[in-house]
Amino acid sequence: MGSKTTITVVPRPEGTSGADKGGPYRQSILNHLTFGLSKDMYSATSRDKFNAVVLSVRAAMIKNWIRTSQQYYHSDAKRVYYLSLEFLLGRLLHSYLINLNLSDQYREAVDVLDTSFENVLEHEWDAALGNGGLGRLAACFLDSMATLQYPCYGYGIRYEYGIFSQRIKDGSQSEAPDNWLRYGNFWEFPRAELLYPVRFYGTVQTFGSDGRTKSAWVETDDILAMAYDYPVPGYRNDFVNTLRLWAAKSTRDFNLEYFNSGDYVKAVEDKNNSENISKVLYPNDYSLAGKELRLKQQYFFVAATLGDVLRRYKKFHNTYDTFPQKVAIQLNDTHPSIAIPELMRILVDEEGLEWEDAWAITARTTSYTNHTVLPEALETWSEELVGHLLPRHLQIIQEIDRRFLIQVKRRFPEDPARTERTAIITGDTGRTVHMARLAIVGSHTTNGVSRLHTDILEAATFNDFYLMYPERFQNVTNGITYRRWLIESNPGLSALITESIGDAWTRDLENLRGLEEFSADDGFCKAFNEVKQGNKRRLAAYLEKNHKIILNPSFLLDCQAKRFHEYKRQLLNLFHAITLYNRLTDGRETDLFTPRTILFSGKSAPGYLLCKLVIKLIHNVADVIAAHPSVRDKLQVVFVPNYGVTLAQFIIPATELSEQISTAGYEASGTGNMKFMLNGALTLGTLDGANVEIRDEVGEENFFRFGLDSNEVQALRAGYNPKKYIEENDDLKRIIRQLESGFFSPENPSLFRPILDSLLDGDHYLVLADYASYIERQQEVSAAYRDRGEWTTKAIVNVARSGKFSSDRAVAEYARNIWNVSPLSPHEPL
Numbered sequence: 001m002g003s004k005t006t007i008t009v010v011p012r013p014e015g016t017s018g019a020d021k022g023g024p025y026r027q028s029i030l031n032h033l034t035f036g037l038s039k040d041m042y043s044a045t046s047r048d049k050f051n052a053v054v055l056s057v058r059a060a061m062i063k064n065w066i067r068t069s070q071q072y073y074h075s076d077a078k079r080v081y082y083l084s085l086e087f088l089l090g091r092l093l094h095s096y097l098i099n100l101n102l103s104d105q106y107r108e109a110v111d112v113l114d115t116s117f118e119n120v121l122e123h124e125w126d127a128a129l130g131n132g133g134l135g136r137l138a139a140c141f142l143d144s145m146a147t148l149q150y151p152c153y154g155y156g157i158r159y160e161y162g163i164f165s166q167r168i169k170d171g172s173q174s175e176a177p178d179n180w181l182r183y184g185n186f187w188e189f190p191r192a193e194l195l196y197p198v199r200f201y202g203t204v205q206t207f208g209s210d211g212r213t214k215s216a217w218v219e220t221d222d223i224l225a226m227a228y229d230y231p232v233p234g235y236r237n238d239f240v241n242t243l244r245l246w247a248a249k250s251t252r253d254f255n256l257e258y259f260n261s262g263d264y265v266k267a268v269e270d271k272n273n274s275e276n277i278s279k280v281l282y283p284n285d286y287s288l289a290g291k292e293l294r295l296k297q298q299y300f301f302v303a304a305t306l307g308d309v310l311r312r313y314k315k316f317h318n319t320y321d322t323f324p325q326k327v328a329i330q331l332n333d334t335h336p337s338i339a340i341p342e343l344m345r346i347l348v349d350e351e352g353l354e355w356e357d358a359w360a361i362t363a364r365t366t367s368y369t370n371h372t373v374l375p376e377a378l379e380t381w382s383e384e385l386v387g388h389l390l391p392r393h394l395q396i397i398q399e400i401d402r403r404f405l406i407q408v409k410r411r412f413p414e415d416p417a418r419t420e421r422t423a424i425i426t427g428d429t430g431r432t433v434h435m436a437r438l439a440i441v442g443s444h445t446t447n448g449v450s451r452l453h454t455d456i457l458e459a460a461t462f463n464d465f466y467l468m469y470p471e472r473f474q475n476v477t478n479g480i481t482y483r484r485w486l487i488e489s490n491p492g493l494s495a496l497i498t499e500s501i502g503d504a505w506t507r508d509l510e511n512l513r514g515l516e517e518f519s520a521d522d523g524f525c526k527a528f529n530e531v532k533q534g535n536k537r538r539l540a541a542y543l544e545k546n547h548k549i550i551l552n553p554s555f556l557l558d559c560q561a562k563r564f565h566e567y568k569r570q571l572l573n574l575f576h577a578i579t580l581y582n583r584l585t586d587g588r589e590t591d592l593f594t595p596r597t598i599l600f601s602g603k604s605a606p607g608y609l610l611c612k613l614v615i616k617l618i619h620n621v622a623d624v625i626a627a628h629p630s631v632r633d634k635l636q637v638v639f640v641p642n643y644g645v646t647l648a649q650f651i652i653p654a655t656e657l658s659e660q661i662s663t664a665g666y667e668a669s670g671t672g673n674m675k676f677m678l679n680g681a682l683t684l685g686t687l688d689g690a691n692v693e694i695r696d697e698v699g700e701e702n703f704f705r706f707g708l709d710s711n712e713v714q715a716l717r718a719g720y721n722p723k724k725y726i727e728e729n730d731d732l733k734r735i736i737r738q739l740e741s742g743f744f745s746p747e748n749p750s751l752f753r754p755i756l757d758s759l760l761d762g763d764h765y766l767v768l769a770d771y772a773s774y775i776e777r778q779q780e781v782s783a784a785y786r787d788r789g790e791w792t793t794k795a796i797v798n799v800a801r802s803g804k805f806s807s808d809r810a811v812a813e814y815a816r817n818i819w820n821v822s823p824l825s826p827h828e829p830l
């Protein structure tokens with residue numbers, strides 16, 4: 001490669017800088033711009049430049065991608081299939097460059113496009129095919145699975161629209177579609193030849209006699225699933241795994257009936273309708289309305305995935321005896337749990353296995369992760385809908401249920417109430433199918449995602465099942481990938497850590513422990529603070545540029561960034577802001593007041609009106625504070641719109657105080673809590689989810705704990721009287737009065753009435769009960785921040801002890817204790 005070739009391939013405009021300094025990546029980028037995109041430097045837009053870089057980077061990993069698949073194939077390795085309706089990937093370019101160990105090279109090489117590395121990165125649209133924690137966990141796991149060299153595949157849906165984009169108008173949320181594929185997506189490889197028909201509706205025909213009846217599912221309405229593959233490179237190991245996402249395609253270009261009758265347009269319309277299945281991600285976290293399209297999505301991707309799994313298995317095997325030794329299927333929550341009856345249907349109806357054999361194979365292959373104990377989020381479907389859409393599956397579920405209840409009765413005779421509590425299908429008329437029960441009964445392992453959450457599953461949510469099958473329950477505490485959440489998003493801290501303790505931590509996060517000896521070292525503390533300050537300035541610049549929000553980087557930065565939900569209690573955080581405002585305006589705060597920015601970011605489900613109202617209240621409170629001439633110099637409330645992975649990568653490294661304040665017992669784990677800790681924020685939290693384990697790691701002196709624990713929450717429920725807490729606390733009384741009188745919405749005094757009603761009328765998530773303890777802890781936070789030396793030491797200890805929360809640890813636990821797979825050895829050189 002020489003500069004000559006470059007100049008003939010892509011003529012440069014006269015007088016521009018950036019002459020080719022050589023290097024294979026410059027040439028590769030230019031070649032892709034020319035031959036992949038048919039652009040030259042005159043016509044290339046900045047998006048073209050980004051795309052040329054993507055084409056070049058993917059070319060750099062393709063050989064290893066093929067080689068990884070070959071290695072899996074030739075060794076007939078046991079494969080793990082991670083089935084998830086959500087993958088919240090975020091941007092891929094920077095993270096892939098880091099994993100491929102090419103980020104320095106490309107940082108330099110992009111000058112050939114007369115642009116900067118940062119400019120190129122900015123052009124990537126987040127792949128936001130998920131709602132929140134559950135989808136982001138799946139993305140972190142993909143990174144760890146490739147890094148640890150496990151033969152794993154992610155399977156999901158290629159939604160045309162990801163999670164909606166949140167717009168704020170006059171302080172209120174509205175939703176806009178996330179048309180992320182509008183400008184094409186060069187990470188994906190469409191596999192037009194990989195098509196599976198997926199059937200819906202129809203009827204079941206039964207034939208045969210003397211107890212050996214056979215069933216066939218016929219007269220179905222079919223749709224095709226087409227594969228789109230994404231490479232997933234491991235961290236500096238030459239492994240590249242695959243994420244396969246399915247898109248719906250019509251089985252026929254035209255419905256012949258309409259076409260023949262001359263209704264051409266109707267024929268095309270019909271085709272488009274069937275492609276709706278993969279159109280849009282459902283944006284409701286935690287409440288699952290029994291929508292037919294959602295069940296269609298679930299079965300669509302499960303059926304295509306199992307078709308693919310069996311095709312791969314059958315290349316090497318002609319009986320199913322070894323299926324559980326060669327295949328592990330992980331269900332990311334119950335959303336893919338229709339895989340259980342689908343596998344039974346294939347094995348019994350299509351492959352001719354006996355029910356008992358098929359059942360043993362299915363249960364030994366499948367495992368299920370639960371992510372929530374909220375009753376409204378435990379998935380159920382009406383029996384009628386399942387029977388209509390998937391008639392054969394309903395029969396199979398009924399049979400699973402019948403056989404299971406025989407076991408229950410044998411184990412617990414004379415306990416009819418237990419039947420209703422454990423039956424997969426319940427009710428007399430309008431019967432309901434309980435997917436979590438199906439998933440537990442039809443799998444070998446059910447896991448919770450933090451120690452506390454698993455304890456609650458065993459002792460309460462699924463106690464009847466735990467008593468039946470104690471050996472099936474396990475805990476795997478969640479984790480996060482520090483490649484994205486530290487190396488990529490906090491380069492300053494990463495460099496400082498490496499300077500101090502070497503780079504062993506980049507291969508095993510437990511090695512961060514070595515930082516502890518620097519936690520009181522003046523030089524290190526100073527450098528650590530400079531990094532934090534730099535990250536705060538970077539966030540401030542980002543917010544100013546994109547949202548016209550002005551931060552004061554000298555204030556304590558106190559952040560709550562996550563989906564909005566009553567149980568996450570953003571309202572409690574806001575009550576603290578109001579308390580500070582009231583005290584400041586009263587002159588009750590002293591000169592010692594610690595100036596703060598209280599930052600909120602997060603989306604509400606479009607139909608969750610109470611949460612939308614909390615977002616509005618945050619904006620109104622922010623305005624009141626900003627309008628006060630003296631308070632605004634000490635206190636600021638900001639709401640950053642459209643929280644997502646990329647925004648999180650700016651917010652988290654800058655944060656000093658991490659708000660993890662859910663009602664104890666309700667946050668299954670949390671993973672944001674881990675990201676903040678890893679980036680040197682101190683946690684203010686309840687003893688909920690993984691907060692408990694974070695506190696165990698760092699010690700109580702390095703964690704601000706407040707509020708009732710999960711046992712106290714349950715104990716308080718029965719006689720709970722929210723009004724009592726208002727009576728006892730003047731600050732709280734004042735806030736309630738302000739809400740009643742319309743202090744924060746003078747133009748519409750009753751605007752926030754529903755928030756007030758939710759508190760007075762039950763306060764299900766105990767905002768009022770935890771208020772006093774929260775405020776007290778916040779005061780300690782303020783005092784602690786004033787002693788910056790001590791604060792920094794605590795922050796460093798948090799970083800040093802965050803090793804446990806690596807998704808590498810979590811994935812290795814799944815591999816060892818649930819999937820029974822081992823890492824593959826490094827590739828043979830090509």
Ligand code: F58
Nearest residue numbers: 131133134285286371667668669670671
């Ligand atoms: C989250 N669940 C948990 N569900 O709330 C969180 O504590 C945990 O850390 C995380 O999973 C990972 O284990 C969650 O994000 C959803 O978003 C579902 C989306 C689909 C509908 C039901 C909720």
